[in-house]
Every structure is written in C-alpha cells, then in structure tokens.
Amino acid sequence: MSIPKANILLIGSGGVGTIAALNLEAGQLAHVTAVLRSNYQAVLSNGFNITSCDHGVLKGWKPTTITNLIRETTPESPKYDYIVCTTKVITDCPPSTVDLIKPAVTPGHTVIVLIQNGLNIEKPYLAAFPETIVLSGISMIDSHEVSPGVIEHGSADDLVIGAFRNPNLDVGAEAAAAERFVRLYSAAGKTKCIFGPDVAYSRWRKLVLNACLNPICALTGLDTGRIRLAGDAVEMLVRPAMEEIRAAARSVGVDLPEDVCEKVIEAYPVTMYLPPSMLEDVWKGNLVEVESIVGEPLRVGRANGVAMPTLSVLYNLLKGVQWRTKEKRGLIEIPAQGSDVADS
C-alpha cells in the first residue's frame, strides 16, 4: 500500500528553507510547494542552483511546486499537512507570517513548523490558530542564498524538532506530529534531524549563540573568528552577554550547563571567519530579528528580576540600527532638515 505523500507548504526559500525543501523531497515522503518572493523570477527561470555538503551540486532544481502567492485552500484542493516557516522573524515590521499563511491553514489538520530562532515566536500562531499544532525547529546549518536562487550549503544540517505546548490540544498528538515531521525530514538519510521534546531548552540553548554573538558581531563588524582575535571582546562582551542569557533561562526553569557558554564560543574556530547572519543582514541593509532574538529573552529575564546590563545595551543599539534600516528602506519618514528649528 502506498502512503500518500505529505503535502507541505514552505514559507521562505532562502538558505535554510531551500535545503529543507530539497531534503524533504529527497526523502520521497513529502512534496513541497515553495512560496517565493525576492527569488521567484530567478527560480522560475533557472530553478535553484545548489552546492550542498549533504546533497551535492544541483543545477536548476525545483521543488514540486513554486509559487509567489499563497492561495486559499478550498474544499476541493488538498489540505496542507505541514506549513514550514523558515523566514526571518521580523515582528516589528508587517506583514506578519501569521497573516500570510492564514488562507493555507486548515484548523485541526495543518501543522505549523517554525524553523526559526528566538523566543515566544509561537505566541501569535497559537493566538491566531488555537486548534493548530505548532512545532519548533532549531536548525544549525551553514547555508546561504548568495544570489537569488543560488544556495551554498557548507556544513551538515542539524535540526531539532519539538512541539510548542498548545494547552487546547493533546500533548501526545503534538509529539506525534513532531515525530512524523522528523520521519519525513530524515527519510533521505542525509541529515541529522531529531525529536527534542524540551523545546524551551533547545531554544534557550540556541539563544546563547544568537542573542549574543549576532548583535555583537552586527554592531562591531567582526565575524566569528575576528571576535575571538579582537582583544578582550569575548571576555568583556560575548561571555557576559551569554551568562546573562543563561541566567534568564534559569529564571524560567531552563538549566543550561555551566560550560554552555564556553562550548558555544569554542564551536567557532578562531580562523573560521564566518559573518553571523545578523552581520550579513546589516551589511545587506536587511532588517534583523532584534525582537525575537534579543528583545524577548531580555524581557523574560528582566520580568524575573535578572540583571541583563549587556543584553540591554546590545538590544537598544540594535534597535537603533533597525530604525535606520527601516528609514533607508522607506518604512519610516523623517521630518525635513531644519523643519523644527526657529528662524534666526
């Protein structure tokens, strides 16, 4: 008996999303409809050109379907089993992905998978879709879209899937949905994808890296190697920020081991000069995940009385950078030069 393939809608087909699509299709248990935006025309014409440590070199590869529009599902059209979001979480700027995927969600059927960093990112989904299972994906992958449709994937895909707790739903059903997704994702045998039920742990563990190294590198222009070479930047900035995250995690009952900061720091060799994604985004003039990655853990820690002086300054500086990016992109208008100055 042949099992029908899972019907997956992918939102965000950049470095992370395209490798997810490729991996899901390669496993032959799913077909993927990828919703493309900035790279739609390029991929429509030429497909994806992928150089992947897991999948080799692919020229002109396309998932089952590509589209630049999310269509309303009708009683006749197949329901989506999973909607996988791999976009950046820019909560301080519309449109929200929640609004975007609304037409494609079948309540009680579709499972949403957020392969995204940061804290409390599930909240708007649980609010908008109270009967929907929402899964957490924490991905460690060095994959980048270097130009529209061109993906360079340099180090092994490592994905931890769990379920965000939805109090309206059965915890067993949530776990089952997560475990099914792990099976779909693992079917190609190319990647490490595991079920990690302790979602809070996975997400705070990743924040030790993201909430600290990302803003520090983005603000200084230093990459992962240079930050280790640049005087006492690790001791004076990176480690204090990481310890603040660890303290904030502890304040919500997530006990990260004492050596977690050291391990995260040591994971990046001194001479691997990798710009974290947030630094790349600042270079490119893109918006950054300032609220989900930095603002939320700061608010959580502070609400529990944790002193977070380093994170607080990083957060507020990064908000300044974000404001400037929005202005450059025409999302903020400023008064004309001199318009509030009295004639003299």
Next chain:
Amino acid sequence: MSIPKANILLIGSGGVGTIAALNLEAGQLAHVTAVLRSNYQAVLSNGFNITSCDHGVLKGWKPTTITNLIRETTPESPKYDYIVCTTKVITDCPPSTVDLIKPAVTPGHTVIVLIQNGLNIEKPYLAAFPETIVLSGISMIDSHEVSPGVIEHGSADDLVIGAFRNPNLDVGAEAAAAERFVRLYSAAGKTKCIFGPDVAYSRWRKLVLNACLNPICALTGLDTGRIRLAGDAVEMLVRPAMEEIRAAARSVGVDLPEDVCEKVIEAYPVTMYLPPSMLEDVWKGNLVEVESIVGEPLRVGRANGVAMPTLSVLYNLLKGVQWRTKEKRGLIEIPAQGSDVADS
C-alpha cells in the same frame, strides 16, 4: 613699540586646526607654521579653500608656513611659543603626538595647547615635558575638512582655554600662559574664546556629549537628529550613558548640574541631521578616540566605584570597531583562514 608675533606650531590642520590657524593669523598677534600630513600636497598646490561662518569664503588661503616635517629647533631658529595640537587623540596606535612634537619643544619656553577632547590626555605630555606648561582647549565648532584642504565651518567657534595642572610649575605662570593664548586667539574679534580655569569641569562637561552620543551614533549609524527620532534611543541609551558620566565626574569632585544631560540633548535640534565626528570617522574607515573619550572616563569612574554598565558595553563594542578598522588599515594581521583548524 611693536610686539613680536607669537610663533605657533600647529599639529593637525583639519576642520578644527585650520580654523584655529586662520583665526590666530587673522588676529595678527601670531604667525602659524602648520604641519600637514594627508592634505600637504593639496594645500601646497592650492592652499586651503575655506567657507567659514566666522571668516567668510577664502580661496587658496595659507598660514605663514606650511610643512610636512617637524624640524628640530636649533639655537639659531626661533623657538615656538605655542605648539597647538588639534589632531585626534588615538592613544592605542602609534605614532604619539608627544614623540612627534619632541624636536620642536623648548623646555621652559614652549607652551603646549591641546585643543582635543577626552580625559587624561595631558598625562603623556606632562611625563615627557616636566617643565612645560600644557593648556587645555575645549572646542565647540562645527568645522569639517570635506576633502583635502577644503574646510566647511558651519557654526561659531567656541573655545575654552585653561591650564592642566603641572605640579612642577607655578600656577600663576600657567594661568598667564592660558590668558595670553586667549588674547592671541581672540584678537581677530571673530570668535568666542575664554579663559576657563576649571579644566576638569570643562572636560567632563564636554564628555557628557562626546563619551555618549559619539559612540552611540557611531555604533548605530544614527546622527544627532535621528537618534532623537529613533524610538526610545535617547531614554534607553543616551541619557543613561550621560548620567553615568555625570556620576563618574562627581566621583572625582566635578559637580555637573542636574540638568546637564537634558541641556546637551536639547542642544541638537531633532531635525539637524549632524553625524558626530566619530560616526563620520567610522564611515570613512578612520580610527576613533575610543580610549581618551570613552575608555578613560570609564576607568576613572570604575576606579571610584561608579557603576557604568552602559559606557562599558559602548566602550567594548567600540574597541571591536577600532580593531576591525586597524585590521582594514593593515595595522593588524590575522591568521590565514582555517590555519588553526585540524584537517578532517
């Protein structure tokens, strides 16, 4: 009886220094030898082209002498009465201005005038020239070298001169040297130059601006207007940093008034979009005055038990920016990519 003109050596003829030279020469009580570096060829060929709110438009103006070399003074050559330094204070990178001016200093005669921001900048001069009077100049001037030899001077020159205390010398002689310089500088009648004996007060007062707004703007890319428009950046970053400086000043007996932070913030209208010099320098890839403007007040405050969490993060981020600038300028070499990674 005609009084011989004061013989002045000027180190650093950019935005601030060139207007100082022009002003001193215009007063006709001094002639100026300007030591030029990056703009030497341009000024040698074309002179300075100056648009000044105080002095009007000057094409091809030159001080009495321009040179690209500081010559040893000999018994025959005229001694310098004043050596005026208007360069940036980059203490974390050679050469030091102290070493540079050594050949031109006549001990017991020459007076050194540091028209420069920051704290403890006189220390290396007092150490190298124990019999020399060293004056403090705190300048508020909106003057910029927009290209080599081209100076745009937009708002009135405002200079406070005092004497750094040299315990080997008579305090009256120090004050007299300061007052004489004020006379030379004021003679043209174009500028506000006053004798301000409380040097510590003047310098900490200026740091409320420089130690805070400069690094915050340099790190975020926001200028003086935009920092006020950008959400709560003033409340969350600028004002806390300024209050830390005020607390550090208080810890060394300098009582800045309670409304000083407000006054400094309000001095920049919301719609005057002026990039602070440190932001301009970051844009241009220049080194910045991280130690004299940020590091020193931080060290002074901390040594006196003042909590300075905001300044500390700003300082360490700025050191990261400085490190990267040094690397870009070839002053730091980094190991080759992958050279510390084991073969796999």
